[in-house]
Amino acid sequence: MVEFFVAPDDASAGLALRTGPGRAFESLSFGNFDPEEAVVEWECLLVGGNFEELVEAGEPRIVAGQDNDGCVVFAMSPGLSAALADAGHSRLRDVAAEWAQLRAEDGEAIDTEIADAIVSDLADLVSSARRQNQGVYCWVA
Numbered sequence: 570m571v572e573f574f575v576a577p578d579d580a581s582a583g584l585a586l587r588t589g590p591g592r593a594f595e596s597l598s599f600g601n602f603d604p605e606e607a608v609v610e611w612e613c614l615l616v617g618g619n620f621e622e623l624v625e626a627g628e629p630r631i632v633a634g635q636d637n638d639g640c641v642v643f644a645m646s647p648g649l650s651a652a653l654a655d656a657g658h659s660r661l662r663d664v665a666a667e668w669a670q671l672r673a674e675d676g677e678a679i680d681t682e683i684a685d686a687i688v689s690d691l692a693d694l695v696s697s698a699r700r701q702n703q704g705v706y707c708w709v710a
Contacts, residue, residue: 575698582706583633615652653692
């Protein structure tokens with residue numbers, strides 16, 4: 570289970586660790602994909618940079634839980650948030666198609682239309698968070 574959600578700060582987001590964000594936070598639920606890998610790939614596609622360098626720099630930043638031990642909550646980087654919020658629909662569609670291709674190369678099939686919906690819906694969530702001066706986090710169970 571993957572849920573991206575809006576929260577005012579790391580401490581508030583961390584409260585979602587055991588049960589997920591629920592109704593306390595504006596959120597989006599998605600099916601089964603690796604969101605930690607996805608946010609780094611999206612940042613590479615939208616902003617540029619190198620996957621390994623972003624991971625070595627601590628992206629995505631874990632705010633609660635253990636990365637290898639069940640549930641985890643991580644923060645979406647400010648660079649990715651800004652890029653998603655500022656990208657137009659055609660750019661988001663291109664990024665979604667490139668992401669689906671990357672996943673296919675790794676043997677993970679993600680339909681291009683589903684990828685487009687994920688990236689577009691997430692961009693809308695980020696825009697909403699920015700209007701509220703809040704951040705976007707992800708809960709993974």
